[in-house]
Amino acid sequence: MPVQLLGAGEIRALAAELDVTPTKKLGQNFVVDANTVRKIVHVADVSAGESVVEIGPGLGSLTLAILEAGARVTAVEIDRRLAERLPATASAHGVTAGELDVVHADALRVTELPGDPTVLVANLPYNVSVPVLLHFLETFPHLQRGVVMVQAEVGERLAAPPGSKVYGAPSAKAAWYGRWRLAGTVSRQVFWPVPNVDSVLVSFVRDDAPRGTEEERVRTFAVVDAAFRQRRKMLRQALAETLGGTSASASAILEHAGVVATARGEELAIGDFQRIAAVAAG
Ligand code: SAM
Secondary structure (H helix, E strand, O other), rough: OOOOOOOHHHHHHHHHHHHOOOOOOOOOOOOOHHHHHHHHHHOOOOOOOEEEEOOOOOOOOHHHHHHHOOEEEEEEOOOHHHHHHHHHHHHHHOOOOOOOOEEEEOOOHHHHOOOOOOOOEOOOOHHHHHHHHHHHHHOOOOOOOOEEEEEEHHHHHHHHHOOOOOOHHHHHHHHHHEEEEEEEEHHHHHHEOOOOOEEEEEEEOOOOOOOOOHHHHHHHHHHHHHHOOOOOOOOHHOOOOOOOOOOOHHHHHHHEEEEOOOOHHHHHHHHHHHHHHHHHOO
């Protein structure tokens, strides 16, 4: 039996049955449009037999679309009512037992996933979208690629190149792991409740080889955070505290790393931050 997707009426009925009133705190805006969930799966290029992880499956609309493509899904949901109901929804919609694992957990803290998923597909809870993405990329090295729906401003940041107005700490940190690009816009009308922000799809592909060790990453991210904490300041000032305590010590390290001391953080690529951190660590 093929997998059947959830309709808008069915989603509201399910929520009523579970006594779920979508909350802002958990970023609960459910997609009630079959074309949208199919589009996300299409953009993610999910194929039969792949192992996909979904963060925040909610009532299951996107989950069923991923399963419809023949992939198996590990879904991480923080809301117990939603996590407990999802297996029954899936089996009532034609999903074979064994194709779906539901993990009831906070995605920000999860450290183990069944099924070793290689693809991430999610309509992310907006309040935690960047930390959850960075946590997953850091914790699950077998994740090769993904497509996520996020608030438009966040998506534009994640995909921004150095030098662009919206380039910031999330852009530089995301680039540590791979390449990111905007992959489409999503109408507010496909959600219930309708959010007061626009949404976009962002895709990423992890680099073939890791850029550095965990120690190097931690040191590099500390430099990134310091540079963007005072983004209008020149690097020799913004990084003074992090790089030896004075703007002179910072200038010397920056020069050694081949970075102009009067530049600003928004001009630097992740490789530049990495070199600064390496020189500072000696
Ligand atoms: N995937 C569903 C859809 O597209 O209709 C729901 C998406 S909704 C934007 C976000 C979902 O993430 C909700 O189901 C919410 O309960 C869940 N969620 C929020 N914070 C979470 C967290 N820290 N860990 C796991 N799930 C979370």
